[in-house]
Every structure is written in structure tokens, then in C-alpha cells.
Amino acid sequence: MTVQTPETADIGGLLERLSRETDIGVALLDAGARFLYANDAMAALHGVAPDEVAGRALEDVPSLITSDAVARAAREGAPFHVAASTGDGRAWDVRYVPMDDGSGRTVGVIARDITEREAAAEALERLALQRRQLVKASLEAAERERGRVADDLHDDVLQRLLFAHQECASLPDARTDPALRRAIDAIEDVTHRLRAVVDDLHPVTLASTSIHSAIHALAHDYAARGPFSVQVQLHDDLRSGHDLFVLSALRELLGNVAKHAPGAEVGVLVAPVGGDLVIEVADDGPGFDAATIDGHVGLAGLFARVEGSGGRAELQSSADGTRIRLALPLD
Amino acid sequence: MPPARATVVVADDHPVYREGLTRAIGHRADLELVGEAADGHAALETIRELRPAVALLDVKMPGLDGLQVLQAITRDELPTAVVLVSAHAAEDLVYQCIAGGASAFLGKQADRDEICDTVAAAARGEVRLPPEVQGQLVRQIQLRAASDTPRLTSREREVLGMIAEGLSAPDIAERLTLSPATVKSHLQTLYDKLGVNDRAAAVATAMRTGLLE
Numbered sequence: 005m006t007v008q009t010p011e012t013a014d015i016g017g018l019l020e021r022l023s024r025e026t027d028i029g030v031a032l033l034d035a036g037a038r039f040l041y042a043n044d045a046m047a048a049l050h051g052v053a054p055d056e057v058a059g060r061a062l063e064d065v066p067s068l069i070t071s072d073a074v075a076r077a078a079r080e081g082a083p084f085h086v087a088a089s090t091g092d093g094r095a096w097d098v099r100y101v102p103m104d105d106g107s108g109r110t111v112g113v114i115a116r117d118i119t120e121r122e123a124a125a126e127a128l129e130r131l132a133l134q135r136r137q138l139v140k141a142s143l144e145a146a147e148r149e150r151g152r153v154a155d156d157l158h159d160d161v162l163q164r165l166l167f168a169h170q171e172c173a174s175l176p177d178a179r180t181d182p183a184l185r186r187a188i189d190a191i192e193d194v195t196h197r198l199r200a201v202v203d204d205l206h207p208v209t210l211a212s213t214s215i216h217s218a219i220h221a222l223a224h225d226y227a228a229r230g231p232f233s234v235q236v237q238l239h240d241d242l243r244s245g246h247d248l249f250v251l252s253a254l255r256e257l258l259g260n261v262a263k264h265a266p267g268a269e270v271g272v273l274v275a276p277v278g279g280d281l282v283i284e285v286a287d288d289g290p291g292f293d294a295a296t297i298d299g300h301v302g303l304a305g306l307f308a309r310v311e312g313s314g315g316r317a318e319l320q321s322s323a324d325g326t327r328i329r330l331a332l333p334l335d
Numbered sequence: 336m337p338p339a340r341a342t343v344v345v346a347d348d349h350p351v352y353r354e355g356l357t358r359a360i361g362h363r364a365d366l367e368l369v370g371e372a373a374d375g376h377a378a379l380e381t382i383r384e385l386r387p388a389v390a391l392l393d394v395k396m397p398g399l400d401g402l403q404v405l406q407a408i409t410r411d412e413l414p415t416a417v418v419l420v421s422a423h424a425a426e427d428l429v430y431q432c433i434a435g436g437a438s439a440f441l442g443k444q445a446d447r448d449e450i451c452d453t454v455a456a457a458a459r460g461e462v463r464l465p466p467e468v469q470g471q472l473v474r475q476i477q478l479r480a481a482s483d484t485p486r487l488t489s490r491e492r493e494v495l496g497m498i499a500e501g502l503s504a505p506d507i508a509e510r511l512t513l514s515p516a517t518v519k520s521h522l523q524t525l526y527d528k529l530g531v532n533d534r535a536a537a538v539a540t541a542m543r544t545g546l547l548e
Contacts, residue, residue, distance in 0.1 A: 158395070162422050163349035166443045170355050173446045195444060199423065217427035220478075235486040237528050271488040277527055284524060288490060320520060324513060325490070327520060 024054070029068075029115035032103070035078040037062040037071035046115060049090070068096055069113050077102045078109035094119040136312035143309045147248045154206035157198060165195050206251075215247045222251060223272050226258035230266045232287070234258075239275035246281055246332055249309070250274060256302045257285040257328055265289020265326070280315065280331035288325040306330070340367040341458030344385060346378035346404070347393035347420075352443070356391065359447035365455050375399025379407050382415055388458040391450070393443075394421035394428065402432055409436040416457040420450065429468055430475035439463045485528040485544065492546070494521045499538045499547055 020043075023030045029046035033039055039057045047054040050065045062071050068088045077084070077100040088096045094117055101112040169191045177184055203225070216238050227234040244250070254272065261270055268289035275282055307317040315332040343366050347353035353371060360368045369385050372378035376398040382390050390408065394401040405417045416438040421428065424442050432440050438457035441450060445465070453463045464472065487495065490511075497507045508518040526532060529540045541547040 158422060159349070163352045163443075166422060167349075167352045167355050169444055170359075170447050174359070174448075192444065202423070214427055217425050221425065235488060237486050269488055271486070271491070271524075273524060273528060275527055282527065284527075286488060286490075286524065288488070320517060322514070322517065324517065327517075327524075329520075 027117070029113070031057075031069065031113045031115075033062065033069070033074050033111050033113065035075070035109040035111065037069075037074045040110065046113075049115065068098055068115055073098075073100050074111045074113075076100070077111045081109075088115075095122045136308060139305060139308040140312035143252070143305065147252055150205045151248065154202045157205075158202050162195065162198055162202065165191060165198065169195065204255075206248075215242050215250065218247075218251055219254060219272070219274060222254055223258060226255075226262050227270070230262040230268070232261055232266060232268045232270050232289075234270045234272060236272045237275070238273075241276065242274060242281070244276070244281045244332070244334055249313075249332070250281070250283055253283050253306055253310075253330055254285070256306050257283075260300070260303065261285065261287050261289065261326075264292065268325070276334060277331070279334055281334050282329060282331050284327065284329045286325060286327040291321040291323050291326050294319050294321045303328075340365055341389060341455060342367050342369045342385065342387040343389045343391060343454055343458075344368075344370040344372065344378065344381050344387045344415075345391045346372040346375070346381075346396065346401075348373050348396045349393075352393075355447065356450065359451055360391075360454070363451050363455070366451060366458075375401070375404050379404050382408060382413060383411070386413060387415055389416045389418060389438075389454050391418045391420065391454055394419055394432070395423070402428070402435060405432060405435050405437055416460070418450075418454050418457050420445070424468065424471065426471040426475050426478075429471045430479075433464070433472060440468050441465060442467070485530075485546065487525070487528065487546065491521055491525050491528070494518065495525060495537065495541055495547065498522075498534050499541070 023043040027045050029043065029049050031039060031042040031046045039060045042054060042057040044054050047057050050067055052065060062069060068090065073086055081102050083099060083101040086098045088098050090096065097116045097118045099114045103110045103112050169188065172178060172184060172188045172191065175184060178188065219238060220236055223234045223236045261268060265287045268287040270285065270287045273282065273284040310317040310330045310332060313332055315330060318329045320327045343360050345353060345356050345360065345368065347356065357368050357371055360366045369387055370381040372381050375396045378390065378392060379399060392401040392404055401419050405419065408415055408417055418439040418441065419432050419437050420441050420443050422443045429440050439453045439462065441453060456463050493511065494507055497510065504518050504522060505515055508515045526537055529537050531537045531540050538547065
């Protein structure tokens with residue numbers, strides 16, 4: 005058995021044999037756009053037998069390769085890619101590689117069929133878009149549902165409880181009968197709890213309550229739960245059409261702070277910046293690993309919702325604290 | 336001859352709660368129920384027609400809400416004092432109602448005697464606010480007075496102090512042992528809160544609003 009060393013091997017011949025086996029088209033052309041060599045795949049692309057390609061001018065065969073691109077590669081001396089397509093609807097990535105062989109420019113061409121890759125990328129993009137739209141639609145549906153339940157509780161159940169309270173409190177024995185007093189206390193307790201539920205479900209239950217007031221109320225409510233200290237900074241003009249989203253985002257973000265950073269100092273900012281409505285919550289708590297965001301279902305859903313609306317979500321977290329900034333386009 | 340009774344119109348969209356109110360007013364010797372309505376538009380129409388001494392209005396009603404009815408009464412200079420009741424007393428709502436000319440604001444959990452006493456007082460030209468509503472009103476007045484000054488976190492105050500000293504973002508990052516990206520993000524938030532675009536304007540605005548000496 006003869007062992008070939010690198011010095012004795014016919015590398016050029018081996019590479020040529022190898023290039024016949026691949027379905028990637030490989031060709032060499034001179035600066036005048038005449039074929040010097042084409043492998044089987046490239047020859048097949050041009051409808052010519054491999055041993056009949058050499059010497060043919062590019063303009064004699066219908067080709068993916070253009071003489072302009074060959075001339076550019078020879079002139080610029082740097083490789084580049086061109087996207088091309090064939091009549092059968094397939095997509096190609098064509099790479100032009102200038103190769104200085106010492107006797108003028110030779111240009112190498114590598115053509116890869118990327119039809120499947122392109123189709124897969126398009127399908128992925130479509131799926132990602134569908135996913136964003138679904139997340140957005142489902143979160144909006146959840147917000148609407150919360151609003152509907154809150155309205156029902158406020159407009160009917162709460163009114164009937166308040167009526168029952170007044171009826172009992174109007175009875176002559178209301179102050180003296182212990183059983184009646186206990187019943188009144190119980191109604192007051194349920195009323196209080198129901199108000200808290202309505203607030204939590206949907207703080208803007210009153211047409212007259214401004215988004216500013218709702219944000220302040222929400223922030224102070226969560227601050228008491230943490231507890232944490234909160235400073236709320238709101239721009240005067242928060243008209244955006246995103247009121248429900250602003251509140252639901254702040255519920256999620258401040259809920260996380262209450263859970264993971266009790267005792268923190270927290271800043272809330274809601275303001276139009278550029279063409280966006282910016283919602284930012286920053287705390288000086290212990291932070292968390294931003295790479296684990298997928299494990300935070302609420303936060304991941306919130307980010308997906310922002311991105312589904314064409315906005316941006318940024319998260320910075322370190323031992324120094326956490327800052328989450330959401331920017332939603334103002335329509 | 337008995338003293339004239341004060342005329343009252345009651346408006347609330349919940350029929351059960353409204354019935355409780357009208358019954359209580361009907362039992363009072365000093366009050367006379369002259370009309371009732373289940374929404375804001377009907378309430379305003381009734382008040383314009385009957386010109387009662389007092390309108391007892393729920394805040395959350397379909398059509399016009401209680402605050403909008405109050406605004407129309409004030410704008411049209413009707414001789415009707417307004418008492419608002421609400422199941423949900425948000426602070427800024429209380430403020431808007433009182434600022435808009437209401438004689439009183441009560442939670443709907445208030446006893447009927449208290450509501451009727453408040454209506455009678457409004458008919459006499461008095462303003463009555465229960466203690467919890469007084470507290471809400473005071474907080475709103477203070478909040479509104481303070482809202483011109485941007486609120487900064489302690490970290491943002493530190494960064495502001497350092498830009499006032501003339502430190503660059505990398506200098507600040509080094510001094511606070513933060514990454515330059517974090518400092519940049521603090522600076523951006525600081526600019527947003529102060530409503531400015533650069534360091535010089537940030538320092539100037541901070542001095543003007545008392546955040547820096």
C-alpha cells in the first residue's frame with residue numbers, strides 16, 4: 005500500500021474529484037467571463053455536459069452567473085454574495101470569489117440551492133408572527149374579560165351589598181342588637197373585600213378616574229404588599245389607547261418586585277418618549293438572571309405582548325437592581 | 336306653618352340602591368323627593384326641568400356620569416346643590432368633584448341618615464365632607480402641588496450629582512462600579528424624567544426644580 009504524503013498527493017486532482025460529488029455548483033471563470041471549469045452540479049445547472057463547459061462564454065449559456073458580477077469580482081478583488089433564482093422557481097445563493105492565479109484574474113463561483121432554507125425561514129417568520137398575534141389577542145381578551153367581570157361586580161353585586169348594608173343599618177336595633185351588629189360588620193367586611201377584588205381586576209372601573217390616578221393607586225397598593233417604597237413619575241399627557249395594557253403591565257412588573265425585591269426602592273415611569281409610550285419599572289433589589297426570563301411566564305408573556313404590538317422590551321438585571329423598559333408605539 | 340321642604344332629585348342606575356335612597360328621602364320631614372332618574376342624561380333633563388334644591392347623584396352612571404352632570408349644572412348656573420355618592424371613591428375623583436363645585440362627596444356605604452343629613456345641609460348651602468374624604472382631598476391637593484417636581488430614585492440622584500460635577504458616563508460607571516450600559520440607561524431615564532435631551536439641560540432643569548442646589 006502506498007501512503008501519500010502531503011508533498012506527493014495530487015490535491016488539485018482530489019479536490020476536482022470531490023467537487024464532482026457535491027450538489028453545490030462550483031465553477032472557475034476568467035475575467036472575460038469564459039468558463040475554465042465547472043463541476044457536474046454547475047454544468048447540469050447550465051444544461052451542458054461537464055467536459056463541454058470549458059471555454060464557453062457565459063453569454064452562450066443561460067446562467068445564474070452574470071458577467072457583470074464576474075467583472076466586479078475581478079475588479080474589486082473581494083468576495084461577495086448575490087441572491088439569484090432559476091426559471092423553475094428555486095432560490096440560489098451565488099458567491100463570487102476572486103482568485104489571483106498570477107496571470108490575471110480568475111473568479112471562482114459557488115452556487116448553493118437555498119430554496120428549502122428560504123422556505124423554512126419564511127415559515128418560521130410566519131409562525132413567529134402568528135405566535136405574537138395570538139399572544140397579543142389572548143392577553144387583550146384576558147384584559148377585556150377582567151374588565152367585564154369587574155364591571156359586573158361593581159355595577160350589580162357591590163350595589164346590592166351596599167343596599168343590604170343600608171337596610172340593616174337603618175333598622176331601629178342596628179346599634180343595640182349584637183346579632184344585627186355582627187351581620188352589619190360581615191356585610192362591611194365583604195364589601196371591603198369585593199372592592200379590593202374589583203380594584204385588582206380592573207382599576208379603571210370609573211369613567212371619571214384618570215389613568216394617572218389608577219397608576220398611583222396601583223403602585224401604592226403593590227408598594228404596601230411588598231412592602232417597598234415607590235416613586236411614580238407620570239407625564240401629564242398619557243393619552244395612548246393603551247390604558248388597560250399600561251395597568252396590566254404595571255401589575256405584572258410591580259407584582260414581581262413585591263415578590264422578589266421586598267424592601268427595594270422602586271421607580272415607576274410612564275411617559276411618551278419619541279413616538280412611543282414608555283413604561284419603566286426600576287428597582288434596587290437583588291436582581292435575577294435575565295437569561296432565565298423564559299421561566300418567568302408572566303414576564304415572558306408581557307414581553308411577547310409588547311413585541312406583538314410592534315414595541316420593544318428591554319431587561320437589565322444585576323446585583324445592583326433590575327430595570328425593565330417597555331416601549332409601545334403610539335398610534 | 337311648617338318650614339318649606341328642600342326639593343331633591345335622585346339619580347342612580349341601580350334600581351335597588353336608588354329605591355333605598357328615595358325611600359329614605361321620602362321619610363324625611365325636611366326633604367321632598369320631586370324626581371328620580373336611572374342615567375345621567377335623564378338626571379340632567381329632570382334637574383333642568385324641576386330645578387331642585389339638591390341633586391343626589393351616583394358617580395358611575397351610563398350616558399353622562401355624575402361628574403359630567405355636576406359640570407353641566409355648574410356651567411348652566413342652575414340653582415341646584417350637588418351631592419355625589421360613589422361605590423368607589425378614587426382620590427382624584429373626589430378632588431375633581433369638589434373642585435367642580437359639589438357640596439359633598441360620600442361613599443355609598445354611608446348610612447342613609449348620614450346621606451339625608453348631608454342632602455339637607457347642601458340645601459342650606461353647607462359643604463360637608465366625611466373625615467375619610469377630607470383625607471383623600473388633602474392628599475390630592477398635596478400630590479398636585481408636588482407633581483411639578485420630577486421624582487428620582489436614589490441612584491438617579493447620585494448620577495445627577497455626578498453629571499453636575501462634570502463627570503463623564505465612564506467616570507460615573509467606575510465610581511459607582513456599574514457597567515457603562517447601566518449608567519447610560521440611568522442617564523436616559525433621568526433625561527426622560529426631566530424632559531431634556533442632554534447633560535447641560537438636565538443640570539439646569541434639576542437646579543430650577545430644586546433637585547440640585
